[in-house]
Amino acid sequence: MIWVIGALAFWAVAWWLNVRLARLSLQGPARAVVPALFGVTLLVVWEGLVRGLEVSPVILPPPSAIGAALARSFAVLWVDVVATFVKGALTGFFIGCSAAFLVTLLIDRWPFFRDGLLPICNFVAALPIVGIAPIMVMWFGFGWESKAAVVVIMVFFPVLVNMVAGLAATDRMQRDLMETYAASYWQTLVKLRLPAAMPFLFNGLKIASTLALIGAIVAEFFGSPIYGMGFRISTEVGQLGLDMVWAVIAVAALAGSLFYGAIALIERRVTFWHPSQRN
Amino acid sequence: MLRALPVTVVLGIIAVIWYAGAVWLNAQWVYDQADRAGTVVTFAEVVPQTMAQDRPLLPPPHQVAAELWDGVAGQAVTSKRSLVYHAFKTLQATLLGFGLGIALGVGLAVAIVYSRTMEKSVMPWAIISQTVPIVALAPMIIVMASQAGIEGKMIPKGIIACYLSFFPVLVGMVKGLRSPDAMQLDLLATYNASGLQNFLKLRLPSSMPYFFASLKVAIAAALVGAIVGELPSGATEGLGARMLVGSQFGRPLDMWAALFAAAILAGLLIVLVGWLERVLRRRMGVVA
Numbered sequence: 001m002i003w004v005i006g007a008l009a010f011w012a013v014a015w016w017l018n019v020r021l022a023r024l025s026l027q028g029p030a031r032a033v034v035p036a037l038f039g040v041t042l043l044v045v046w047e048g049l050v051r052g053l054e055v056s057p058v059i060l061p062p063p064s065a066i067g068a069a070l071a072r073s074f075a076v077l078w079v080d081v082v083a084t085f086v087k088g089a090l091t092g093f094f095i096g097c098s099a100a101f102l103v104t105l106l107i108d109r110w111p112f113f114r115d116g117l118l119p120i121c122n123f124v125a126a127l128p129i130v131g132i133a134p135i136m137v138m139w140f141g142f143g144w145e146s147k148a149a150v151v152v153i154m155v156f157f158p159v160l161v162n163m164v165a166g167l168a169a170t171d172r173m174q175r176d177l178m179e180t181y182a183a184s185y186w187q188t189l190v191k192l193r194l195p196a197a198m199p200f201l202f203n204g205l206k207i208a209s210t211l212a213l214i215g216a217i218v219a220e221f222f223g224s225p226i227y228g229m230g231f232r233i234s235t236e237v238g239q240l241g242l243d244m245v246w247a248v249i250a251v252a253a254l255a256g257s258l259f260y261g262a263i264a265l266i267e268r269r270v271t272f273w274h275p276s277q278r279n
Numbered sequence: 280m281l282r283a284l285p286v287t288v289v290l291g292i293i294a295v296i297w298y299a300g301a302v303w304l305n306a307q308w309v310y311d312q313a314d315r316a317g318t319v320v321t322f323a324e325v326v327p328q329t330m331a332q333d334r335p336l337l338p339p340p341h342q343v344a345a346e347l348w349d350g351v352a353g354q355a356v357t358s359k360r361s362l363v364y365h366a367f368k369t370l371q372a373t374l375l376g377f378g379l380g381i382a383l384g385v386g387l388a389v390a391i392v393y394s395r396t397m398e399k400s401v402m403p404w405a406i407i408s409q410t411v412p413i414v415a416l417a418p419m420i421i422v423m424a425s426q427a428g429i430e431g432k433m434i435p436k437g438i439i440a441c442y443l444s445f446f447p448v449l450v451g452m453v454k455g456l457r458s459p460d461a462m463q464l465d466l467l468a469t470y471n472a473s474g475l476q477n478f479l480k481l482r483l484p485s486s487m488p489y490f491f492a493s494l495k496v497a498i499a500a501a502l503v504g505a506i507v508g509e510l511p512s513g514a515t516e517g518l519g520a521r522m523l524v525g526s527q528f529g530r531p532l533d534m535w536a537a538l539f540a541a542a543i544l545a546g547l548l549i550v551l552v553g554w555l556e557r558v559l560r561r562r563m564g565v566v567a
Contacts, residue, residue, distance in 0.1 A: 015396070022396040038400035059426045116285030120293075126499040127545050128506050131519075131538040134526030139304075139336065210409055214507075221510045222526050237418040245419050253411040 007048020014041040061243040069243040070250060076232070077251050084229040085255045087144035088216035092151025097208060099152065100159035101201075105189075108167055118164055125157035133219040142223045151215040155208035162204030166197025199274050202267040209259050213252060294340055301339040305329035308336070338535055346536040359515075362540045368516040370544065372433055372505040376440020377498055383441060384448025384497070391449075392456045392482075402453075409446050413439060417508050432509070432516070440504035444497035451493025455486025484563065491556040498548045506541060518544070 014037055021034050043063045049055070050062040057065060070077070107113040133150045140146035170193050178188045220230025229248050236244040302325075309328045313320040320328075330339050338346075350362035357364060387405070391398045417439050424435040459481050467477050509519030518541045525533030 018400055019396045022399045032403075034396075034399040035403035039404060042404075056426070059423055112285050113289065115282065116287075116289030119286055120289060123546065126495075126549055127542045128499075128503045130503060130507060131522055131534075131541050134522050134534050135531070135538070137526065138531065214413070218507060218510065222523070233418055237422050240422070242419065242422070249411065249416060249419075253407065256411060257407055 001052060003048045003052030005052075007045045007052065010044045010048070011041055014038075014044075058240050058242060061246060065243045066246040066250060069241075069247040073244065073247065076227075077247065079227045080229045080232050080248065081251060081255060083144060083225070083227050084147065084216050084220065085213065085252075085259075088147030088219070088228075089151055089212040089259075091144070092148035092215065093155055093208060093212040095148065096152035096155035096212075097159050097205060100156045100204075101163060104160055104163040104167065108164075108189075109185075114164065118161070121157050121160050121164075125161050129154050129157070130215065130218045133215070134222045137219060137222040142225055146223075147216045147219040147228075150219040151212045154211045154215040158207045158211065159201070159204040162200045162207075163197060166200025167193050169200060170196045198271045199267075202263065202271065205263050206260060206267075209263055210256060213256050213259070217252070297337075298339055301335065301337045302326055302329045304336040305332055308332065334529060334531055336531070338532055342532065343535045343539060346532045347539050350536050350540065362518075362521070362536060365516060365518050365521050365537070366540050366544050369502070369505050369509065369518045369541070372436035372508065372517070373440055373498070373501045373548070375433065375437035376442075376504055377444055377501040379437060379441035380444030380497055380501060381448055381494070384445040384493075385452050387445070387449050388452030388456060389478075391453055405446060405449055408442075413442050413504065413507070416442070417510070421508070436505050436508035436517075439508035440501040443504035444501040447493040447496040447500060448490070451489040451496075452486055455489030456482045458489065459485050487559070487563065491552070491559075494552050494556075495549055498552050499545055502541070502545050502548060 018034055018037055021037070046060075047062045047064060050060055061069075107117055130150070132153060136149040136153075137146045140149050174192055174196075175188065178192050183191070217230040217233075220228045221234060224231040229252055232248050233245055236242070236248070306325050306329055309320060309325045329335070331342065332338075335342070347362070350360070354361035354363075387397075387401060391401060417435075420438055421432070421435040424438075463481060463485075464477070467481055472480070505517070506519035506522075509517040510523055515524075518537045521537035521540075522534050525531065525537060
């Protein structure tokens with residue numbers, strides 16, 4: 001009982017503090033204090049309720065047990081991350097995004113193909129593409145190649161759709177200006193249209209970054225070597241080792257957030273001129 | 280008509296590439312068979328054989344279409360071999376998750392628009408929640424649900440679909456509820472409108488375009504969630520389970536048929552949301 005009361009008391013104090021903090025207009029890194037405090041509150045309430053109400057660790061382990069599992073099996077988790085995230089998701093992400101980028105440039109020269117491909121790609125981007133995972137596993141085997149192949153196809157369409165929209169984002173006046181400079185197609189592309197397409201491209205890359213991890217993990221459900229995050233989750237769930245499952249999820253969340261954050265950081269550097277980056 | 284031509288041509292090109300790929304990928308099996316039988320086959324003999332294998336690496340389009348037609352129309356709707364039956368199971372979970380996702384997304388959006396503390400605390404975590412690959416959570420949600428004594432696979436599948444679909448609704452609604460400009464808010468203030476009237480008569484109606492734009496994303500996401508939720512659960516029903524079974528028992532045609540059934544379902548759902556949007560817009564008096 002003391003755990004439950006303690007958790008609820010902590011929640012009340014933290015919420016009161018957050019209401020106070022939210023009123024101040026904090027600048028710079030201090031802005032992270034409010035969400036950080038909220039996150040800590042969630043963890044404390046979770047820990048307190050699980051302990052206080054004596055929830056079975058098979059249903060929901062407390063955060064401390066998850067942390068212990070994380071520290072205990074660090075080496076195992078590292079191998080999983082390398083297999084799934086670095087080899088599967090990142091490789092597939094780079095291949096898929098570069099392919100989408102190049103295809104966009106290619107079809108940009110022939111409006112006929114663009115008009116034909118765009119409705120199809122728009123439709124395919126909305127489909128449950130994860131379904132091709134078993135087919136890719138059949139073609140490329142259980143190794144990381146099949147995971148990368150799934151990721152390539154998953155990230156291809158959102159990036160392509162966004163990139164096509166981006167290349168169309170310049171207005172008449174700007175293109176006319178390039179015309180008066182007697183700029184060639186390539187000069188217009190490199191100096192005007194590609195920079196203007198960057199906000200759209202990064203929008204697509206951000207969507208693709210979360211899809212990449214999903215694709216790599218789903219592909220592992222259909223067959224994998226004896227390591228990898230998807231493999232670890234399915235085997236540990238089978239043994240009811242839920243603290244380990246949560247540890248993998250925490251690692252996946254961290255990897256996913258870092259990946260997303262890295263793309264957001266690059267976006268900041270590349271599209272510094274865009275209104276959304278200028279606060 | 281003018282717009283349909285490029286699409287048709289591109290579809291034609293895709294079909295040609297597909298057939299070529301089917302010949303290329305499936306030919307190896309034919310050559311192996313001939314090798315074992317001690318005969319030599321010419322290329323002209325190989326091509327027809329690549330079109331009608333039981334376990335092709337890449338089934339040609341007509342084979343997939345035949346399997347799909349057999350699954351949809353060739354079986355009783357209640358049969359376990361019927362794709363309509365499996366699609367219906369997936370559809371149920373999708374709609375459950377979609378409904379939950381809308382409720383959660385709209386609820387959080389209202390809280391975020393009206394409370395600065397909520398905005399600062401919840402919004403960053405909502406973004407982080409989407410970088411967590413939900414598929415990693417899926418097997419665990421299913422175990423937790425069965426431990427907690429929830430019967431059936433519906434609810435865990437619905438929760439996973441909800442997790443994927445709430446985020447687009449949340450983002451769209453926050454933008455939509457904030458879309459009335461200062462002038463409109465001032466007008467309502469001069470009418471002495473209460474907070475509730477302000478919400479019902481101004482903020483909610485002006486958020487509708489954003490709402491429907493995010494619904495189209497959310498319904499597709501909910502379907503992905505429902506299908507993914509069927510993969511690790513050992514489910515025997517649903518399109519995802521159908522793919523898993525096809526993969527485990529080496530029946531590629533089943534996998535392809537289920538994949539296309541899922542694609543058709545996604546297309547139908549998006550069209551349905553678009554239709555709902557048009558109906559509602561007309562009733563709200565927006566000229567289309």
